[in-house]
Amino acid sequence: MRALTWQGPNKLQVETVDDPSILNPRDAIVRVILSSVCGSDLHLLGGYVPTMQAGDIIGHEFMGEVVETGSAVTQIKKGDRVVTVPIVGCGECEHCQRSDFSCCDNSNPNPTATDIAYGQPACGIIGYSHAFGGYAGSHATYIRVPFADVNLFTIPEGVSDEQAVFVSDAVPTGFFAADNADIQPGDTVAVWGCGGVGLMAMSSAYLLGAERVIAIDRFPDRLRLAEEKAGAIALNYETTDIHAALLELTGGRGPDRCIDCVGMEAHGTEVDYFYDKTKQMLRLHTERGTVLRQSIRACRKGGTVSVVGVYGGLLDKFPMGAIVNKALTLRSGQQPGQRYVKRLFEHIQKGELDPSYLLTHPMGLEQSVEGYAMFKEKRQDCLRAVFRPE
Amino acid sequence: MTERPKLVASRAPVPTPSHPNLGTPERLVSLAAGSLLIANGLRQGGLKGLPQLLLGACATWRAYSGTCRIKRAMTHSPFEQTFEQDRDWDGSKVISRSITIGKPREAVYAFCSDPANLGALMPWIDTIEQTGERTYRWVAHGPMDKTLHCDLEQCEPKEGRKLHWIAGPDRRFKHDIQMHFSDAPAGRGTQVKVIVACQTPLGAAGYALAAAISRFSDKALLNVLRSIKQQLETGEISTNKMRDPQTKDFLFVHPASSATRAPANDSPTDKSELNGGTV
Numbered sequence: 236m237r238a239l240t241w242q243g244p245n246k247l248q249v250e251t252v253d254d255p256s257i258l259n260p261r262d263a264i265v266r267v268i269l270s271s272v273c274g275s276d277l278h279l280l281g282g283y284v285p286t287m288q289a290g291d292i293i294g295h296e297f298m299g300e301v302v303e304t305g306s307a308v309t310q311i312k313k314g315d316r317v318v319t320v321p322i323v324g325c326g327e328c329e330h331c332q333r334s335d336f337s338c339c340d341n342s343n344p345n346p347t348a349t350d351i352a353y354g355q356p357a358c359g360i361i362g363y364s365h366a367f368g369g370y371a372g373s374h375a376t377y378i379r380v381p382f383a384d385v386n387l388f389t390i391p392e393g394v395s396d397e398q399a400v401f402v403s404d405a406v407p408t409g410f411f412a413a414d415n416a417d418i419q420p421g422d423t424v425a426v427w428g429c430g431g432v433g434l435m436a437m438s439s440a441y442l443l444g445a446e447r448v449i450a451i452d453r454f455p456d457r458l459r460l461a462e463e464k465a466g467a468i469a470l471n472y473e474t475t476d477i478h479a480a481l482l483e484l485t486g487g488r489g490p491d492r493c494i495d496c497v498g499m500e501a502h503g504t505e506v507d508y509f510y511d512k513t514k515q516m517l518r519l520h521t522e523r524g525t526v527l528r529q530s531i532r533a534c535r536k537g538g539t540v541s542v543v544g545v546y547g548g549l550l551d552k553f554p555m556g557a558i559v560n561k562a563l564t565l566r567s568g569q570q571p572g573q574r575y576v577k578r579l580f581e582h583i584q585k586g587e588l589d590p591s592y593l594l595t596h597p598m599g600l601e602q603s604v605e606g607y608a609m610f611k612e613k614r615q616d617c618l619r620a621v622f623r624p625e
Numbered sequence: 626m627t628e629r630p631k632l633v634a635s636r637a638p639v640p641t642p643s644h645p646n647l648g649t650p651e652r653l654v655s656l657a658a659g660s661l662l663i664a665n666g667l668r669q670g671g672l673k674g675l676p677q678l679l680l681g682a683c684a685t686w687r688a689y690s691g692t693c694r695i696k697r698a699m700t701h702s703p704f705e706q707t708f709e710q711d712r713d714w715d716g717s718k719v720i721s722r723s724i725t726i727g728k729p730r731e732a733v734y735a736f737c738s739d740p741a742n743l744g745a746l747m748p749w750i751d752t753i754e755q756t757g758e759r760t761y762r763w764v765a766h767g768p769m770d771k772t773l774h775c776d777l778e779q780c781e782p783k784e785g786r787k788l789h790w791i792a793g794p795d796r797r798f799k800h801d802i803q804m805h806f807s808d809a810p811a812g813r814g815t816q817v818k819v820i821v822a823c824q825t826p827l828g829a830a831g832y833a834l835a836a837a838i839s840r841f842s843d844k845a846l847l848n849v850l851r852s853i854k855q856q857l858e859t860g861e862i863s864t865n866k867m868r869d870p871q872t873k874d875f876l877f878v879h880p881a882s883s884a885t886r887a888p889a890n891d892s893p894t895d896k897s898e899l900n901g902g903t904v
Contacts, residue, residue: 256868259861307860327858329727329813341855344863347844356851359863369865381863 237624238292238375239603244282247604252292255371255379260307263383265317269400270297270373271594271621272610274430275545278499279364280607283521284547286348286365294374294622295321295362296404298396301387302377310384317387318399319380320407320572321361323368326385337569342381343368352548360569374603376624388576393584400621401431401590406579407572408543409435409496410442414575415566416492416541418443423485425449425533426467427526428496429457431593431619432543436494437465438588445492449484451477453502456616464592473504481533489535498544501525507552514551521548531557531565542567596620631707633721633820637700645691646700652688659684699829708822712801716825718835720843724850727814728857734785734806736857737817741877746852746862749845754878775800799824817853819846 238252255264273296278284280293298318301311311317323343324336331339339358343349346356348366359381362372371378380386390399409432418424424440426433429452437448450461450469458469470480481490502508503525511523530540531554540563558565582588595618598606606620640646647655662681666674687693701709705717726733736742740761744753747765751772754762759779767773776796780789785806792800801822809816821842825831855862 253867258864258866258869261859261861323863325855325859325863327727328854329725332727341851341859342863344865346847346851350844350847356847359865365865368863371865371867379867382859 236376237600238371239294239600239607239622240289241279241287241291241293242289245280247280247293247607249601249603252290252375255377257303257305258379259381260305261382261384262305263301263308263311263380263387264303265297265299265319265378265380265387266302267297267299267373267375267378267624268316269299269396269621269623270294270375270600271400271403271405271431271619272296272607273404274428274432275363275498276607277611278545278547280611281500283499283515284364284366286345286369288365288369291362291364291369292372292375293362294372295360296400297321297373297378298390298400298403299378301383304383308383311387311389315387316390316396316399318390318402318576319361319373319378320386320388320570320576321363321373321404322569322572323359323361323370323381324385324571324573325382331385334571334574336385336571336573338571345369358569374600374622374624376600385573388573388580391580391584394580395591397591397594397621398583398589401435401593401619402572402576402579402583404570404572405431405593405619406435406439406588406590407575408432408570409437410439410575410579411568411570411572412436412494412496412541412543413439413443413445415543415568416440416494416539417564417566418445418492420444421446422491423447423449424492424494425451425481425490425530426494426496427451427501427530428544429454429461429469430496431590433494433496434460434465434593435590436496436543437461437467440492440494441466442582442587449481449490454613457618460592460618477529478533485535489533489538491535491538493530493534493538493540495526495530495540495542495544497526499523499546501527501544503529511551520551522546522550524550524553528552528554531563534561534563536561537563539564539566543570593619594621598622600624631704633702633704633719635703637697637702640692640694640697642690642692646696647687647691647693651693651696652691655684656688659686659688699832701832705822708801712799712822712824714799714824716828716832717822718825718832718839719820719822720839720846721818721820722843722846722850723816723818724854725809725814725816726854726857730785730806730808730815733815733817733853733857734788737804737806737853738782738788742856743849743853744877745875746856747845747849750875752876752878777802798826817850819850821846 236254239249242248301313301315322337324331324339325341328340337358342359343356345365349357359368361370413436422445424445426436429450440448448467450467452458453471453473461467461469499522501523508525514520534540600622603622609617610620659681662677666677705719709717740753744750749765751766752764756762761777762774764774777790782788788804790802803820805818807816825835852862
């Protein structure tokens with residue numbers, strides 16, 4: 236089959252690789268119909284996530300058709316049109332039983348890397364480095380999905396492929412971010428990052444009762460989408476003092492809930508950004524914390540900061556003092572989408588949510604290298620390039 | 626009040642000038658060496674003399690304070706010291722890992738008490754041969770196509786609570802492996818604590834070598850415990866392979882006189898799904 240493989244930092248290649256096969260009784264093989272780029276792939280692409288190996292197939296946000304199932308798969312059957320949650324849950328461990336699928340104990344075949352880095356092994360994530368299991372990704376003709384009954388969801392009638400593909404990651408991640416923020420009726424929610432996840436977090440915030448959403452980014456096309464599609468007040472941080480603007484918009488209180496949908500490659504205009512960038516280039520730390528610092532500083536006293544932007548390692552100049560002395564709650568995690576998929580499909584079916592506008596650049600898998608370049612450089616207002624393997 | 630369990634993780638206390646870990650002879654040697662290094666460093670001067678000066682200063686400080694972090698790192702832990710006294714060993718290096726498995730204690734114990742189950746989860750084990758009623762020969766493939774073997778004797782188990790193996794008495798360096806089983810709180814299954822001890826020869830050098838090797842053993846132990854948990858909780862071992870590599874060919878060999886073996890586990894899968902088999 237054909238697949239998009241990582242060959243080194245900022246080096247991708249489409250090549251012919253072995254087809255996957257059923258290896259465990261609870262596996263399924265899915266023929267990929269649509270597979271989307273994701274902002275978190277850029278961290279892999281840039282070499283910021285260690286334990287990538289040349290030849291690794293990337294991609295984790297996808298939908299397709301089941302073509303084969305293992306002997307123990309009972310809920311999903313051949314021919315089903317399905318979407319996959321890429322944060323792999325086993326469904327059996329105590330974390331999965333609590334619906335904390337992203338804390339799964341059993342889905343990472345390589346537990347040692349994250350055991351060293353984080354103190355306990357993290358879950359497996361499809362197409363997201365060997366630290367998270369080394370699973371082959373979805374930018375390919377076929378993909379093996381472990382624990383199929385837990386991680387595959389049949390797409391209901393009335394939900395198109397272009398909507399369903401984002402229920403894999405962007406929509407549940409955004410919804411999780413808003414859910415984690417503990418939004419109360421009347422709250423003002425500030426969301427940093429107007430990519431796919433950020434836009435979905437804004438829509439989700441309204442679904443969960445927010446009165447007003449403020450979107451922060453620097454790309455005019457994305458800020459326009461935040462206003463037009465997500466109903467947010469858009470702020471461009473290159474032309475606005477974000478902290479002052481957030482206080483001005485909230486009567487000096489600060490946003491009740493702040494959501495970081497940016498992560499380790501945050502961009503900024505202040506001196507801390509250049510400090511972070513220099514240390515990151517010198518490999519003295521792994522994260523750029525501009526957004527985290529801004530959100531913690533801006534958040535109202537007693538508020539919540541919800542983090543779904545990807546961070547992988549160590550961050551310098553973390554404002555712990557503000558968290559303690561403003562009594563903030565900091566919540567984070569990889570998305571346990573299995574919790575939300577059915578609810579999200581219902582929102583789509585009722586017309587309350589339509590993520591299909593995220594798909595700005597459909598293309599074939601053979602053009603995926605160019606697709607990533609376009610996505611990374613934000614060319615042609617590319618919000619998401621989505622590949623359709625032939 | 627809950628009794629404080631004896632922790633493998635306990636360490637020798639951090640030395641301070643008020644609680645030194647060096648004796649008078651060690652401090653005198655350190656002072657003499659430090660003085661010589663400083664004197665020689667000053668005599669030589671320049672870039673050659675600077676490292677001697679710094680080293681001499683460290684040695685002198687070591688003598689003055691009576692504290693040495695390197696000696697602390699080489700000091701056997703309280704658990705190891707107790708273990709050595711119990712076993713009458715000169716030295717030992719002990720590692721431990723714990724895991725909680727969401728299955729009843731009886732099921733976890735039954736699974737772990739069968740060496741065939743454990744061997745099938747260790748990719749580096751080729752065969753386990755039962756050589757006697759309680760003795761087993763574990764054969765592993767080592768580096769450079771070397772075949773390694775280890776004869777383990779199973780001690781009298783504490784049913785449902787403890788499994789215990791020791792390396793055969795004729796082995797040069799003894800090993801002692803214990804698995805302790807207890808009920809996890811709030812119905813969360815079974816806590817399994819594994820303690821692996823190996824006898825260390827050659828004093829401090831042997832201990833340092835064992836400590837270095839134990840870093841790899843610790844990761845291997847983590848992988849084995851994770852595999853046991855995966856097998857018991859999900860019925861399979863997670864893998865990131867694209868296709869079945871067909872390389873694992875584990876065999877459990879029974880003695881000719883015995884047709885029985887430990888009771889099978891009640892995990893969700895049968896033995897044929899353990900990527901290995903028995904003969």
